[in-house]
Amino acid sequence: MARRSAGKGRLIAVEGTRGHDLRDAAAELWQRFEAREVHGGVSSWDASGIFSDLRVEKRKHLSLSPRTLVLLYAADLVFRLRWQIRPALDQGQVIIAAPYVDTAVAFGVAEGLSRSWLTKLFAFAPPPAACYRIKERGKALRSKGKPLDGFVEFCAAILADDVAAAGSVEFRREMLAYLEELDGKNRCPRLTRRVISSQPV
Amino acid sequence: MVRAREKKRGLLIAFEGPTGAGTSTQRRLFKVWLEQQGHEVVTSKWISSRAIRPLMKARARLHALSAEELCLLQAADFRHRLETQILPALWQGKTVVADRFLFASLARASARGLDLDWLLFAHAPLFWPDLVFYFSVSPTTSTTRVAAGHAPKFYDAGQDVTNIADPIASYRRFVGRMIKEYESLSLIFQFVTVDGEQPIYEQHRRMRQLFEEQRRQPWGQGNLEAVVEWLAWSPAAAEVRRGASIRG
Numbered sequence: 001m002a003r004r005s006a007g008k009g010r011l012i013a014v015e016g017t018r019g020h021d022l023r024d025a026a027a028e029l030w031q032r033f034e035a036r037e038v039h040g041g042v043s044s045w046d047a048s049g050i051f052s053d054l055r056v057e058k059r060k061h062l063s064l065s066p067r068t069l070v071l072l073y074a075a076d077l078v079f080r081l082r083w084q085i086r087p088a089l090d091q092g093q094v095i096i097a098a099p100y101v102d103t104a105v106a107f108g109v110a111e112g113l114s115r116s117w118l119t120k121l122f123a124f125a126p127p128p129a130a131c132y133r134i135k136e137r138g139k140a141l142r143s144k145g146k147p148l149d150g151f152v153e154f155c156a157a158i159l160a161d162d163v164a165a166a167g168s169v170e171f172r173r174e175m176l177a178y179l180e181e182l183d184g185k186n187r188c189p190r191l192t193r194r195v196i197s198s199q200p201v
Numbered sequence: 202m203v204r205a206r207e208k209k210r211g212l213l214i215a216f217e218g219p220t221g222a223g224t225s226t227q228r229r230l231f232k233v234w235l236e237q238q239g240h241e242v243v244t245s246k247w248i249s250s251r252a253i254r255p256l257m258k259a260r261a262r263l264h265a266l267s268a269e270e271l272c273l274l275q276a277a278d279f280r281h282r283l284e285t286q287i288l289p290a291l292w293q294g295k296t297v298v299a300d301r302f303l304f305a306s307l308a309r310a311s312a313r314g315l316d317l318d319w320l321l322f323a324h325a326p327l328f329w330p331d332l333v334f335y336f337s338v339s340p341t342t343s344t345t346r347v348a349a350g351h352a353p354k355f356y357d358a359g360q361d362v363t364n365i366a367d368p369i370a371s372y373r374r375f376v377g378r379m380i381k382e383y384e385s386l387s388l389i390f391q392f393v394t395v396d397g398e399q400p401i402y403e404q405h406r407r408m409r410q411l412f413e414e415q416r417r418q419p420w421g422q423g424n425l426e427a428v429v430e431w432l433a434w435s436p437a438a439a440e441v442r443r444g445a446s447i448r449g
Binding site: 048050053054062063064065066067068071072074075078079082112117120121123124159 | 252256259267269273277280281284323430433434
C-alpha cells in the first residue's frame with residue numbers, strides 16, 4: 001500500500017516495551033513543546049478502543065495469536081493515523097506517537113514473525129521525523145503491569161502461558177535488542193533528558 | 202509431524218461470490234451431501250470469529266471504519282477463525298466448508314481501492330483451500346437478489362466508497378467493482394467457476410461432479426507455514442504439541 005507523506009507537521013515516535021514508561025516519556029517530551037506553546041499532542045496505544053473492548057470479552061474466547069495481535073495493533077494504528085496523527089500533521093503541529101510502528105515490529109520479531117511481513121504490513125504508516133526508544137533495565141523489566149497498561153502487557157495477558165511469555169524479562173530483552181539494533185543504524189536512539197531539551201520547537 | 206498428518210487431514214472447501222450469488226444456499230446443500238457421503242463437516246462463516254466479530258459490528262454500526270481498518274479487522278477475523286476453528290478441524294480429519302473465505306475480503310477491499318499486494322501481505326501466510334467454488338453472477342442478478350431481501354448494510358452496500366445514500370443504488374455501483382475484482386482473483390488463483398444464474402439443483406449437481414473429479418493435493422508452502430505457526434502457539438494445538446514431544 002502506498003505510504004502517504006507525513007504532511008507539514010512533525011511526527012515523533014517513542015518506542016518501548018512498557019506502557020507506563022511510554023506514557024511518562026511522551027508526557028515529558030510533550031512538556032518541552034507545550035511550554036513553548038507549540039500546538040499538537042500525544043497519540044497513545046488503543047485510541048480506537050479495540051483492545052479495551054477485547055478485554056471486556058471472556059478470556060476463553062481470546063486465544064489470539066501473536067500475528068492476530070499485530071493485525072489488531074495495525075488496525076488501531078490506522079485509527080490513530082486517521083483521527084489523531086494525520087490531522088495534527090496536516091495542520092503543521094507536533095504529534096508524539098507513543099508507541100508507533102517499531103514497538104509492534106519488535107514484539108513481532110521477538111515472537112518469531114517474519115521481519116519482511118511486519119515491515120510490509122506497516123507500510124501504510126508515514127515514517128516519523130524522529131524516533132526514540134526508552135531506556136529500560138533492571139526492576140522495570142520484571143514488572144508485568146496490568147493488561148491495559150500497554151500493548152505488550154495486553155499481549156502478555158492474552159497469550160497462552162505455555163507459549164513465548166510476552167511479559168517475561170527474556171521476551172522484553174529480545175524486544176529491546178531489536179530497538180537497540182535500530183539505534184545501531186541511527187534510527188531509534190535512546191530518549192534522554194539531553195535529547196528532550198534539544199528538541200527544536 | 203505436519204507431513205505425517207497430510208493423509209489424515211480434512212479438506213477445506215471455500216464458497217466465494219458477491220452477495221446474492223447463492224453461496225449460502227449451495228453451501229448448505231453441499232454440506233448435507235458431504236455428510237451423506239460420510240464426511241464429518243464443520244462450517245466456517247466469513248466474519249464470525251467470537252473475538253473479532255463484536256468489535257467489527259460495533260464499529261460498522263457507527264460507520265466509523267476506514268477501508269484499511271475494515272481490511273485489517275477482517276484479516277484479524279480470518280486469522281482467528283483459521284487458528285481456532287479451521288485448522289483444528291482439518292487436523293482432526295474433518296471437512297471444512299467455508300461460506301466465504303479470505304477472497305471475500307480481498308475482492309471487497311480491492312473494490313475499495315486498496316492495493317492487492319498489501320492485502321495479500323495482511324492475510325499472509327495465505328492458507329489455500331483444497332477447492333474454491335466461485336459463484337459467478339452478473340451485477341444485475343446480484344443487485345436484484347439483494348433488493349428482494351433486506352436492504353444491505355452500510356459497508357456491504359459499499360456506501361463508504363460510493364457516498365450514495367440509497368443502499369440499493371450504492372450496492373448496484375459497488376457490486377460491479379467487486380465482481381471485476383473477483384473475476385481477476387478467479388483467474389490468478391484458479392477458482393472453479395459455477396454459473397450462479399443456473400437453477401439451484403443444476404449448480405449443486407455440477408459441484409458434486411467437480412468435487413469428485415478433484416484430486417487431493419498436498420499442502421503448499423503457505424499452508425505449511427500457517428500450520429506450523431498454529432502448532433507453535435495455539436492452546437487448541439497444545440495436545441498435538443504434547444503428543445509430539447512424548448513421541449519425540
